Amino acid sequence: KATVSVLNCRRASFRPPILATPKRRMGRRDARRMAAAAAASLLFAVGCEGLAFNLAQSYPTAGLCATPIYIEPCVVEKSTPGVLRRLMRRGKNDADWAAEVAVARSYDGRDWEGVHPAPARMTCVAGQTGCAFDYDPNLYRYRVAETAVTPPVGHGVKYATAKLLAQATFGTRGADVDAFDAAGGEDPAAAGAWFDAQVTAAPFTAREYLRRRQNPRAGEMLGAVYEPCEVGARWHRHVFTNQELNKALTVTANGAGFTLAIDGEVVSEIDAWEGGAGTYYLCTVGKTPEELGNAVQYAAAADCAVKTTVANPAVAFAAPPAGADVFTAAAAAISLAPLQGVDISGVAITQTVDAGACPARTAGRAFYFLYDADAGIYYRYDRRIKMFENTFAAPSGTGGAAVMPGAANKCTAAPATWLNRETCVRGGSTCAAMACGSRGEVANDPNLGHMYITRPPTSQKSVYDLMDELDFGFQIHNGKQLPFHNIALWG
Numbered sequence: 001k002a003t004v005s006v007l008n009c010r011r012a013s014f015r016p017p018i019l020a021t022p023k024r025r026m027g028r029r030d031a032r033r034m035a036a037a038a039a040a041s042l043l044f045a046v047g048c049e050g051l052a053f054n055l056a057q058s059y060p061t062a063g064l065c066a067t068p069i070y071i072e073p074c075v076v077e078k079s080t081p082g083v084l085r086r087l088m089r090r091g092k093n094d095a096d097w098a099a100e101v102a103v104a105r106s107y108d109g110r111d112w113e114g115v116h117p118a119p120a121r122m123t124c125v126a127g128q129t130g131c132a133f134d135y136d137p138n139l140y141r142y143r144v145a146e147t148a149v150t151p152p153v154g155h156g157v158k159y160a161t162a163k164l165l166a167q168a169t170f171g172t173r174g175a176d177v178d179a180f181d182a183a184g185g186e187d188p189a190a191a192g193a194w195f196d197a198q199v200t201a202a203p204f205t206a207r208e209y210l211r212r213r214q215n216p217r218a219g220e221m222l223g224a225v226y227e228p229c230e231v232g233a234r235w236h237r238h239v240f241t242n243q244e245l246n247k248a249l250t251v252t253a254n255g256a257g258f259t260l261a262i263d264g265e266v267v268s269e270i271d272a273w274e275g276g277a278g279t280y281y282l283c284t285v286g287k288t289p290e291e292l293g294n295a296v297q298y299a300a301a302a303d304c305a306v307k308t309t310v311a312n313p314a315v316a317f318a319a320p321p322a323g324a325d326v327f328t329a330a331a332a333a334i335s336l337a338p339l340q341g342v343d344i345s346g347v348a349i350t351q352t353v354d355a356g357a358c359p360a361r362t363a364g365r366a367f368y369f370l371y372d373a374d375a376g377i378y379y380r381y382d383r384r385i386k387m388f389e390n391t392f393a394a395p396s397g398t399g400g401a402a403v404m405p406g407a408a409n410k411c412t413a414a415p416a417t418w419l420n421r422e423t424c425v426r427g428g429s430t431c432a433a434m435a436c437g438s439r440g441e442v443a444n445d446p447n448l449g450h451m452y453i454t455r456p457p458t459s460q461k462s463v464y465d466l467m468d469e470l471d472f473g474f475q476i477h478n479g480k481q482l483p484f485h486n487i488a489l490w491g
Contacts, residue, residue: 067137073123074135076144079106084147087112087120087133089140100143104133107149157185164191169198207440213451214444215384217243217469219460223404224386228327228368229358230350232386232446235336235370235379237346238292238312239268242285242468249280249298256318265367266321267380270313275300283307289471292346314346315369315378325361325368333357334370336379339449342471348379349446385454387444388412392420395437397429414438 065074079085087104094100103120106112112122112131124131135142161180165172184190215234218225226232239260250261257271275298283304286294292314297307320326327334336348361368361381368381388403390396390412399411411431416424420436428435449471 065135067141068135069137071134071136071138073132074142075130075132076104076106076112077130078111079109079146081109082149083107083109084149086115086145086147088143088145089118089120092137092139092141094141102145106131157181160186205440208442210452211387211440211442212445213448214387214454215446215448215450216454216461216466218383218385219456224388224402225383226350226386226446228325228361228370228381229353229355231353233350233353234382234384234446235348235350236290236292236344236382237314237377237379238290238294239315239380240282240285240296240312241290241382242465244282245285246281246283246302249282251275251277251280253277260313263366265365266324267367268313268315268378269317274308274310285468286312289342289344289347290468291344315380317369317378320369320371325359325365326371327358327369328371328373329354329357330373334372336372337447339471340447342449342451344449344471346379384446384450385444387442389443390414390437390441392423392437392439395420395423395425395428395435397425397432397435399429399431414441 065076068074076085076087084105084107086102088100089103090100101118102115103118104112104114104122111124112133114120114122120133122131122133158177158181161177162172165176165180169176180190180194183194226234244262247262250264251273252259252261253276254269257269258273258277259266260268260270260273278300280298280300281302281304283297283299284307285296290312292312294312295309296312297304297309299305299307320328333354335351335353337351338344338348370379370381371377372379388396388398395413397411397413399413403410403412411429413429413432413434414420414436416434416436420438424434424436426434450469451472453466453470455466
């Protein structure tokens with residue numbers, strides 16, 4: 001026939017019989033028959049390769065071939081203009097289609113194409129109105145879902161531009177649509193110029209975006225920190241953090257209310273405490289992010305079997321506590337600003353500070369407080385990591401205790417490689433022969449918050465600690481893809 005069905009072609013392929021069984025050995029004659037059959041099957045398959053399939057024979061009126069007995073090609077018809085067709089797949093033993101996933105699509109009459117995360121391998125032939133895929137009945141069941149897609153009325157060129165950018169870039173933004181249309185819109189020459197500009201654009205790394213938005217809490221041997229008397233220091237008004245989990249909380253009556261102390265250090269004075277005076281243990285501290293008023297759970301026993309829930313109170317004192325580190329400052333001595341891009345109640349970052357008026361943090365003391373004399377409120381210092389800039393343009397060679405307290409062998413200089421050797425500076429490091437930078441290794445910006453986890457050794461921080469200290473919660477396995485999503489959405 002002039003047009004041979006792929007379905008019929010594959011069905012006609014020779015399936016060699018099983019000649020050897022536990023009771024019978026394969027002899028020379030059997031081996032020769034098997035070899036001849038395999039050769040015939042190969043020749044037949046080669047002969048069929050490249051021939052168009054006859055849709056009239058292969059494509060059933062129901063829209064999808066019947067479930068085969070063996071693994072066989074199944075032909076599905078392409079969509080028509082204004083229609084999206086999706087090939088949906090579920091497991092053979094799934095009771096319904098609730099767990100189905102799209103494995104291929106055809107839209108506006110175009111060929112079928114596989115879609116992630118589990119793309120089907122589609123075979124399309126020019127001139128035919130359908131495409132084929134291998135249907136494995138031992139594993140899956142399929143159906144075709146069809147949706148009419150109507151462009152919004154009155155959008156015209158903007159709709160077409162947004163559709164192009166949605167498929168050709170990380171995502172569509174209004175400013176990009178306007179810029180594309182202003183440059184000529186759907187004109188082929190303008191579209192070509194836009195494509196050339198995309199190809200020749202200077203590359204950037206997600207690492208730079210990521211590092212600017214990392215501001216994890218410091219711990220044992222985790223690097224340099226933003227000290228209380230530095231620009232970039234972080235403060236919060238709530239009393240409890242996840243760093244106090246499982247620690248002893250001592251509540252004592254003070255005549256006007258109660259005084260709270262953690263491991264012997266006073267952290268706040270409050271009007272009322274549900275359990276009254278006593279010793280308690282912190283069990284949970286809110287959800288990501290920590291903030292003023294979030295739920296805190298405590299218990300009278302260290303196993304937290306019976307928990308009481310209260311709102312995370314504000315740091316407050318009738319007068320600065322004796323023996324505590326307190327920086328009493330007016331507006332002229334320090335200025336604070338809330339985080340950018342994330343709204344967390346009672347969290348602020350130092351913008352300017354009179355370091356001469358700021359008392360140094362006492363070594364070994366867990367808490368440090370800032371008293372805003374103008375507003376009449378207290379903040380608690382939040383000890384956070386300081387990341388150093390070490391880029392090609394500004395290679396750094398800082399080392400020793402400035403990089404990580406107590407570690408004399410640490411150095412910010414990167415090794416010299418073919419990527420950075422042209423920008424290395426000899427003698428520019430205090431801890432290496434040359435100061436060499438690394439692409440995207442910028443300093444972090446505390447004003448942008450702590451949006452993405454860092455991964456220090458688990459001996460220094462557990463996975464739970466990493467998640468708890470984030471300013472924006474997400475599942476840990478999504479950590480790598482989130483920067484790309486946010487770059488696409490917000491630039």
